[in-house]
Amino acid sequence: LEMESGLRDAERRGELELGYQPQVDIASGAVVGVEALVRWRHPRHGLISPANFIPVAEESGQIARIGDWVLAEACRQCAAWRETALAGLPVAVNLSAAQLGRSDLAEGILRHLEAYGLPSSALQLEMTEGLFFHETEPVRSTLQSLQRSGLQLVVDDFGTGYSNLGYLKRFPVAKLKIDESFVRGLPEDTEDVVISSTLIRMAHGLRLRVIAEGVETAEQLAFLREHGCDEAQGFYFSRPLAGADLARWAQRR
Numbered sequence: 001l002e003m004e005s006g007l008r009d010a011e012r013r014g015e016l017e018l019g020y021q022p023q024v025d026i027a028s029g030a031v032v033g034v035e036a037l038v039r040w041r042h043p044r045h046g047l048i049s050p051a052n053f054i055p056v057a058e059e060s061g062q063i064a065r066i067g068d069w070v071l072a073e074a075c076r077q078c079a080a081w082r083e084t085a086l087a088g089l090p091v092a093v094n095l096s097a098a099q100l101g102r103s104d105l106a107e108g109i110l111r112h113l114e115a116y117g118l119p120s121s122a123l124q125l126e127m128t129e130g131l132f133f134h135e136t137e138p139v140r141s142t143l144q145s146l147q148r149s150g151l152q153l154v155v156d157d158f159g160t161g162y163s164n165l166g167y168l169k170r171f172p173v174a175k176l177k178i179d180e181s182f183v184r185g186l187p188e189d190t191e192d193v194v195i196s197s198t199l200i201r202m203a204h205g206l207r208l209r210v211i212a213e214g215v216e217t218a219e220q221l222a223f224l225r226e227h228g229c230d231e232a233q234g235f236y237f238s239r240p241l242a243g244a245d246l247a248r249w250a251q252r253r
């Protein structure tokens with residue numbers, strides 16, 4: 001309850017921040033995108049992970065407002081990177097199911113893009129597979145209007161959702177993100193080897209790009225390269241950084 005009321009003021013007090021983690025093209029080594037990850041810098045409790053406060057925001061009806069702040073802030077930062085090594089790279093923003101149930105989502109996103117003079121290719125929208133499992137009519141029509149607006153959809157935590165994969169036919173998603181739980185045991189763990197290589201092949205069979213998250217070691221990266229995975233993200237490259245720090249990181253590379 002304390003978190004719930006604190007969260008109401010967090011945005012106004014400037015306690016929310018975005019960390020940005022680079023996404024690297026495995027074949028060329030080029031940075032090809034950035035994921036925005038929200039965190040809450042609490043005056044007394046320090047840095048709070050979204051894993052802890054996003055569920056509270058969802059349950060207390062605050063996710064639309066916080067999600068809108070995240071989208072606006074990601075656009076502001078994307079525009080601020082114009083003169084840096086990160087110029088023109090898409091920023092991937094995570095969306096909650098509750099945001100996708102709102103009919104004004106696409107309109108709101110387009111408004112933020114326009115305010116910062118950005119094309120629709122400046123944002124990618126990450127959503128978990130479970131969302132498609134509970135696919136309702138409002139979600140369906142929101143996804144369609146996002147697509148029509150030219151926004152790329154990415155399926156996050158792919159392989160963890162027990163979904164009927166038929167949604168991949170109905171929605172032209174652009175990219176699948178292999179969950180870090182299948183990357184962790186690479187290249188030794190037999191199950192992770194089978195699951196991740198199968199997910200890569202499936203993505204390519206469907207003509208989708210595929211990214212692996214949670215990449216921490218050169219051995220994991222080598223496995224992913226051998227199996228043709230397109231992109232990688234994880235501590236091996238960089239942990240999530242403040243916008244200006246990530247621009248310096250990219251400049252040094």
Ligand code: G
Pocket residue numbers: 036037038049050051054067070093094095096156
């Ligand atoms: O950065 P960290 O590992 O603590 O993130 C934990 C989870 O929080 C991740 O699964 C991520 O998808 C989610 N998350 C991060 N930022 C956002 C956000 O802006 N909105 C939503 N809905 N989820 C987010």
Ligand code: G
Pocket residue numbers: 021037094156157180213214215216233234235236239240
């Ligand atoms: O949205 P998603 O669940 O994909 O968020 C990714 C989460 O994983 C973020 O909270 C991020 O901080 C975390 N993360 C990013 N890279 C790594 C990594 O290499 N290893 C681990 N264990 N976690 C990571």
Ligand code: MN
Pocket residue numbers: 035094126156
């Ligand atoms: Mn994500």
Ligand code: NA
Pocket residue numbers: 156157179180213
């Ligand atoms: Na994920």
